[in-house]
Amino acid sequence: MLGLEHQTTRGSISVEYYGRNVGIKIMPTGVNPRRLLEGFSWPEFQWRRGELLSDFQGRSLLVGVDDMDVFKGIELKLQAYERVLEEHPEFVGHAVLIQITNQPRSSGKELAELHECVRQVVARINARFGAPGYEPVCYLERHVPLHERIAFFSVADCAVVTATRDGMNLVPYEYVVCRQGPDPGAGGEGEGEVVASSRESMLVVSEFVGCSPSLSGAIRVNPWSIESVADGMYSALKTSKQDRRLRHDKHWRYVSQHTVAFWAQSYVTDLARFTKGHLAMKCYGLGLGLDTFRGRPGHI
Template sequence: MIVVANRLPAKRVRKGRSWVWETSPGGLVSALHPLLRERGGAWVGWDGTSGGRAVKPFDHDGFRIHPVHVTKDELDKFYAGFSNRTLWPLYHDALRAPEFHRRWWWPYVEVNQRYADAAIGIMGKKDTVWVQDYQLQLAPAMIRAKRPGARIGFFLHTPFPPEELFAKMPWRRQVLEGLLGADVIGFQDKLSAMNFIRTAQRFTAAKRHEQGLLYNGRTVIADAFPISIDVSRYQDLAMDPEIVVASERFRAAWDHRPIILGVDRLDYTKGIDIRLRAFEEVLRRGTISAKDAVMIQIAVPTRQSVDDYAELRDTVEQYVGRINGTYAMTDFIAVHYVYRSLPIRELIACYLAADVMMVTPFRDGMNLVAKEYVVTRTRDTGVLVLSEFAGAASELNDALLVNPHDIDGMANMIEHALELDAAERKKRMRALRKRVESHTVHDWSDSFMTRLAGE
């Protein structure tokens, strides 16, 4: 089996005077690591550098790593440009206007071909290839062109937009035909799968078929395969005595006030700004004061060189300052804002300490933070407030679902979450936890690979 993804599952870190490769954290790595170790295979991805010489293939943790070298100019155009300023906003309901530039499109084609060539170069006759995410949507057809008999899968971790949005992209046919090179195309939910099927029928020669589409004499399956998390890993951490003690210290540091927690990349799709304004509305109403509850917002830096993200950071920090300036007391802060990534153990301690978890993106393929919070609540305490536009909402319908664009509605839901009686909290959280436990990240990869194998 060969995994083709934007990044490698390992990163170079300095230890003493030498550099070593360490396994990267993250859901995709934890999902596919066991699969590759069990089946044997390779991972093709960017080596994390943009200068100097390309890194040679090497063995890591039971399988082969094949680095792809991408120059700084290509990263600017293929990744920062086409992937994140064209595709990302387009696939997230055009919350920001996508930009369409030919100078970004051609590097996207060239880098996709480089990834495809790297996979082709190591493929055996019976190898299966699994391509990951929106940065590499052309790669399936490129691999198919050289290996027509290969079993090729593709999984899109973001939403797939409605056809009327996708239609705006000048290279819509090329992207669709790139995806149609796969045998199985996986999406986070049924809506995205149907959006793709309708769009492919409109802009390509693909025809509807009971399992998906017929294209160039092949059946292409397009279906939902909702991703999940490594449940046992998170639950083991949640029961680690040191982490439990850290969570208790964390609560004590906030005077045992109810904690409303948000953990997000600082991305305009995540709805952090509206969430803050909703909490501000609760404080304005006087339902609660800063001594009654605290909001803690962890904002993980991302894409800092892109103007939209820099502007969002300024906006969020202005809101935090305004809320604290208006509603904080001399001994009680209203919002505690952290602009950095947290180590996994510190993050789990935050999950354990939080009374209310706010996951309110405007649009999200899945959102694994919601699932991480739920499985760490082994005592079935806490409340999950979840955007109805997150992919996770179709599975986690025992959460308190909210429209993330509705400031008053979200303020009402914060009040409701804080007032919810213990029995109702327990009932909802137990149902949520059982749901996530019944479909782990390993179930996700197994179900996809079973369909790809034609079983």
């Protein structure tokens, strides 16, 4: 790396540079499952979840939660869903895509055009495939509070993330936690019913989001390819319950262990490990800059 000598230890790269031990490690963050699972006992969650179960009874639900951003691939997701309904008419009347879109954090011509494009695609899909009592796309363009987001995740059969460029994106992790639900007997009234129906899940995830490599059971897609995303959605809808459970169990084990607390503790532990010998060094500046040092063992 950079022409410097290095060694690999404990999943990280250690580089010796002018007496300093520089550690490099990929450390993806996680979510706080406890916070999300606490939401199952909130009255507002239970009311909203009951309402959603009543509204979408007997239907297969896909959910997406994205910012209104040109890199989130919302319009690509909608076009892929439209392709699914075109090529597999058996899902018309049975499948619903719930797309939650947070308000944009900035403004500009590109965002305005994207906003108009998304609305047009939603209107077109609902006009083509909708019927009295059925809208294939449930589009929410507003802030969705935590209790409501948990409710949507808890009832959805599949979460779809089609960002073309993104950072970590914790939506899939949150979805897995909400589909897991609290342990039986751990919470309030009605939570056992939530658990019984929830411990299976499916994920359709863009290969360009940071969480993708950690979700080995997810269906990875190229968001730029409408066909790829459509095939992923179709596969998710057709997956058997047993396979859904197996995939969910695999994801839950990872998400429940690699929490945000685990991430923070790992960071502190690695920082202490890499700087273990620094207190026994004397550092001398070289040249006129402040960024080049040479360390030698010594006593401070």
